[in-house]
Amino acid sequence: MNKIQKKILMITSVVLIIMVVFWIALTLFSHKTQNQYNEILQRYLSMNEVSRASQQVLTDLNNYMILSSVENLEKLEESKEQVESAKYEIFKLRNTENNFSITNYIHLIESFIETTDRLLLFQEEKDTEASAKEFSEANRISNYISEMTLSLIDTELNTYDRFYRGIIQQSEEFIKLGIWSLLLITFILLLVTYWFSLSIIRPVQKLTKAANELSKGNFDLQIKVDTNDEMAFLARTFDRMRININNLILEIKHKAGLERELQQNKILLQESQFRTLQSQISPHFLFNTLNTISKKAYLEGSEETSDLLVSVAGLLRYNLKQIDRAVTVEEEVAVINQYMHIQKARFTERLQFSFEIDKEALHVRIPPLTLQPIVENAVIHAIEPKEDGGHISFRVQDNIDQVMIEIEDDGQGMTAEKIKQILDEQMSPSEGHSTGIGFSNVVKRLRLFYGYEDVIDIESELGRGTKVVIKIRKQGGEIDAKAPNRG
Incomplete structure (x- = not known):
């Protein structure tokens, strides 16, 4: 019973x-x-x-x-x-x-x-x-x-x-006593009946309110009935159902978020290739043409012009690679060398560039076109605005638990608000760079590639330059090195 x-x-x-x-x-x-x-x-x-x-x-x-x-x-x-x-x-x-x-x-x-x-x-x-x-x-x-x-x-x-x-x-x-007794008994029975009805009606009202909230999509209202009967059991069961539905919805949202991130990862990794394909001139034709001009300049004795054309052709060839596969730090460093060779020809003595490379860290896998947009950002914002130019340093260090990549300039720096916009991935996809890949885009691709948020950090103050630090955990780097393709 x-x-x-x-x-x-x-x-x-x-x-x-x-x-x-x-x-x-x-x-x-x-x-x-x-x-x-x-x-x-x-x-x-x-x-x-x-x-x-x-x-x-x-x-x-x-x-x-x-x-x-x-x-x-x-x-x-x-x-x-x-x-x-x-x-x-x-x-x-x-x-x-x-x-x-x-x-x-x-x-x-x-x-x-x-x-x-x-x-x-x-x-x-x-x-x-x-x-x-x-x-x-x-x-x-x-x-x-x-x-x-x-x-x-x-x-x-x-x-x-x-x-x-x-x-x-x-x-x-005795008749009077009987009447008063009947009135007293009736009053007591009414009180008992009212109390008993409340013990059923109140839980039902709570369950009805909870059901209305659930129908509106609000799964945060806890259902609690302080009785010791079947209504309390029904309320506990209903509350467990609410929690299970809420967990299921959160799980679905999480899976949907993962799907969206994976899709964004694919889009971001292919964005450079898509922007290149928007050109009306065939990139392959342009690459072959640059090679031809380079050989002609060399034959005519213009070795410096030939080297410059070789760097441009190498940079273009790197951009033509499949964007959905991972590369090594060594490949990215080679691209930076070619890019800086071009920029040195442009800025001459105004641009000072230094390398500090730990060769033990060159095998680490990294998304393509990651470091060059950061260096390019430093050239645009630290070198171009200054009449006397500036200095950019590039360092790769192999530490015990992680590989550190630092790109530092002595430019005008940036505000904390802009740093937050970049790290929150809120900047424009293309910020006027020649590659068409923005800084926020790089941040997003790095986080998607390695799977953790603190992979990149920016240290900067107005008038005191900017330092970008990329921290690649060794366990993640070793795993990435084993994976030839990364979508």
Whole structure:
């Protein structure tokens, strides 16, 4: 049996017990009143029985005197016994108020019986005159008995009048008590019923509210019911369902986010290739043309122009590679050399560039076109605006747990707000660079490639230059080195 059924059974049992107690009390009071009425009525009947029995004896005496038969004698004896029996009942009616009257009444009955016995004796002796005399005496005593019976009944009526009034008053008080008891019981039952209904309605209201919130997509409302019945179990089950649905939705969102990131990774890794394909001149044709011009310049004795064209062709060839595969740091360093050779030809002595390369770290895998856009950013923002040029340093260090790549310039620096925009990947995809790959794009590709957020850091202040630090964890670098392709 469940808890709610037990509560209903308990309330029903209490109602039944109260009704039974009330019915028993009413029955007992009614039975007591009825017994009191019966007792009074029995007193009147007992007195009246004496008068009736004495009259019957007179009638039987008269019949026996007329005809002294055995049958009439038996009837007379039977009537005498009734008088004797009635006399003993009169003894029970004695109390302090009627003691004297009852005593005289009993003496009259005894005198009547003695007179009847003498009449029978004279009748047996055939003494007619004495029999007639005794019959007259018996008749006189019977009349006295009838008169005294009426007197006693009248006395009893006067005596028990107060008792009658007391019974009536008790009945009225009992009726008032019954009404108040019913009102009190009704009030208590209403309170109990209200409390019981609240113990069911409140959890249902909470569940209804929670269901409405769930239908609106709000899964943060906790469902708590402080009861100890099936409604609490239902609330706990509903709350677990809410948590499970919420977890499922979060898992779906997480998977969708991963799908979106993977898709963005693909798009970002192919972005350079797509931008190159937008050119109206075929890159392969341009690459072959640059090679031809380079050879012609070399044959004509312009070695410096030839070297410059070779660097441009090498940079172009690197950009034509498949953008969806990983490269080594060594390949990226070679591209930076070619890029800086071109920029040195452009800025001459205004551009100072230094390399510090730890050869043990050159095998580490890295996304293509990662370092060159950062160096290009330094050239654009640190070298071009200054008339006397500037210095860019490039360092690759092989530490115990990670490989550090640092690109530092002595330019004008940048604000903390711009650093935050870059690291939050909120800058424009293309910031006027020749490669068409922006700084924020590089940050996003590095994070997607290595799978952690702190892969890149920027240290800069206005007027004090900028240092970009790329931190490649060795475990991640070794794993990436084993993977030839990375989407």
